[in-house]
Amino acid sequence: MFDSSLPKPLHGNQNITLQPLSIGNVDIGFPIVQAALSGYSDLPMRVIAKRHGATYSLCEVMLDQFLLALSQKKKTKHFLDIHKEEHPVGGQLMGAEPEQFAAGALKLVDAGFDIIDVNFGCPVRKVLGRCRGGFHLSQPDVAIEILSRTRENVPSHIPVTVKMRRGIDDTDESRDKFFTILDGAIKIGIDAATIHGRTVEQRYVGPSRWSFLKEVKDHVGEHLTILGSGDLFTPHDCLSMIRETQVDGVTVARGAIGNPWIFEQCRALAKGIVLPPPNVVTQAEVMREHFTLCEETYPENRAPLLMRKFCIKYSQSHPQHEEVRLAMARIRSREDFEKVLLEYYSSDAAGQFIDTEVHKSQEE
8 A cells, every 4th residue: 555665563562543635536545745845845855755765756846926926937837837756746836816726726726736735824923914825714704605606617637625724823712713613624626635733823833732633523523624743853753643633634834855765754653663763865865866956847047056955954963964964055056966975975874863952943
């Protein structure tokens, strides 16, 4: 059903039976996938994740107004680029007005995205101030109209999904609005919902409330596919969320930046096998692969600067991570990048697992 090439479990009692994930008529397979990440989940990151076991990924969120104005100019066309390897892939959309939302969704359909995802979860203040993202959780009527128009406009064979947080805040009113939108989504025929266990007000501070995800899954039963999100930084986190909440799948967000190995590690752990972190030479190979994809996707002068933020994240797996991070922060060209690899990655050594506390202290 999943990757049969993985070795058999070392410890049978660590096994967990995972059901294959489907969203509408799209078969995903292994139910641990890559989330949409603003500023990160572009084509190169998605392809690298796919090559390391992610069965599905979402592009970074795009504004409906931006999509409607988007042309095929080289400077911006990469936003709609899809690599032949990465299907199924989802396009995520954010905006304020129902009409523009629906029109923007069609632009994603025309570009070839397999699933259209509506963002009602973004907690960034400037987004909320423009009545976008998580703001819609405060206005169920508008949120439901957006979902309805999007579902009506998008061809019936293409699934439509929604990303939500558990509410604006922890008031009873906010909770009621959340479930009003969720129930409305089911009636409209939305195919899946991704639920983040924090409120919009929390942003990324404090723990994600996994118990709420179980409550949501119990509420919708088999009427809606539910994916969980929040505080997923290790394979153990991912499998624990599925086991504890009974959600149909989970989406890895910050935990996948500079760490595409988390997907193959999840596949192995589901069979009772704990894979070690990638060694230094493997890290260098994947970074080179990622850099090449960046060069193929973006103008030559932009690729190194965009890759720099990924290299900083990749450096967390290196045993000399502080030194490597500082060196990566200074790269401005492919030549600079290769010099860092020559200095720190030419001799093999064991890698290290990423410090999850550092991850949790950083905002997307």
